[in-house]
Amino acid sequence: MLLRDLHGWLDGCLEPWRYKDYAPNGLQVEGRSEVRKVVTGVTASQALIDAAAERGADAILVHHGYFWKGEDASIRGMKKRRVASLLRNDISLLAYHLPLDGHLELGNNAQLGKLLGLAVAGQSGEQNLLWHGEWNAGGDAAALAAHVSDALGRSAQLLGRVDKPVRRVAWCTGGAQGFFSDAIALGVDVFITGEASEQNYHMAMESDVAFIAAGHHATERFGIKALGEHLAQVSGINVEFIDVFNPV
Ligand SMILES: [Zn+2]
Structure with a gap:
């Protein structure tokens, strides 16, 4: 070619x-x-x-x-x-x-959602890069973090309440911790991205939306x-x- x-x-x-x-x-x-x-x-x-x-x-x-x-x-x-x-x-x-x-099929967000078994409901936020959907397997934030760690072969960091029941999930791969407020505004139970920043811990505690940092490289x-x-x-x-x- x-x-x-x-x-x-x-x-x-x-x-x-x-x-x-x-x-x-x-x-x-x-x-x-x-x-x-x-x-x-x-x-x-x-x-x-x-x-x-x-x-x-x-x-x-x-x-x-x-x-x-x-x-x-x-x-x-x-x-x-x-x-x-x-x-x-x-x-x-x-x-x-x-x-x-x-990209709606081949992209990092699409592929991460597929890998984790998340049912995609839509995209929003900056340039439609924030995805949201549902984790139908169900469980609490600790169970989802364990599932993410398992799927990515790398221990994910969970911020916020570990026993938070999870159904609705927002995610964006890589260094998208800046999207956390948009995810909170969506009314999801947990946000998954690659990297975490210091303030994300307090945001997770005060909003009662859990935050999972699964690795920038690992998610991309x-x-x-x-x-x-x-x-x-x-x-x-x-x-x-x-x-x-x-x-x-
Ligand atoms: Zn990246």
Whole structure:
């Protein structure tokens, strides 16, 4: 597959123009024009680039790419080494941030809901990135936290009342702790995201809405994985997901 066709296919699938994002979505670093092997991963870290180069990948497809708003635009130090590795190996970097959180089937939120067995009721909030639905299996917040830990293979942090009965759930993967007030306003019993901030504990206690921090990386592995599998299915390209460890 030609790189420009791959880029076009990904744009058509994820519709990045529908989002106001903090980083450029799409082709961030251009490599060779023919793509036979794609490595997918959450973040375009040096470890992921090295693993992709070892496997002879032509392109890397990630959720967290480069050139974030507000970061130093110069290519020095860590960024120089990463970009140099890509260019030296002629590997393209394609990144999709919010479009991959929000996609209704392949996105991080959709995939996390599916993994946890949550029945989706709808989306709201900033750019429709806050999902809500029901946990039909039922139980209290401690039981849901245990279920989340089990599903993600990582111990989730539960803030708030552990015996809070849970039916209605809101969630947004990654660093979406800023959406907690919107989740509280929705009237849910628990909010699930990746990371927690100090004030989230007090908010959970005072609102009586439980908060589960399940890991930024842990909650954002499934969108890019699903996207890669879909790409492999429709194009026949060799796609390999590599889960580079990240405890945050
Ligand atoms: Zn993220």
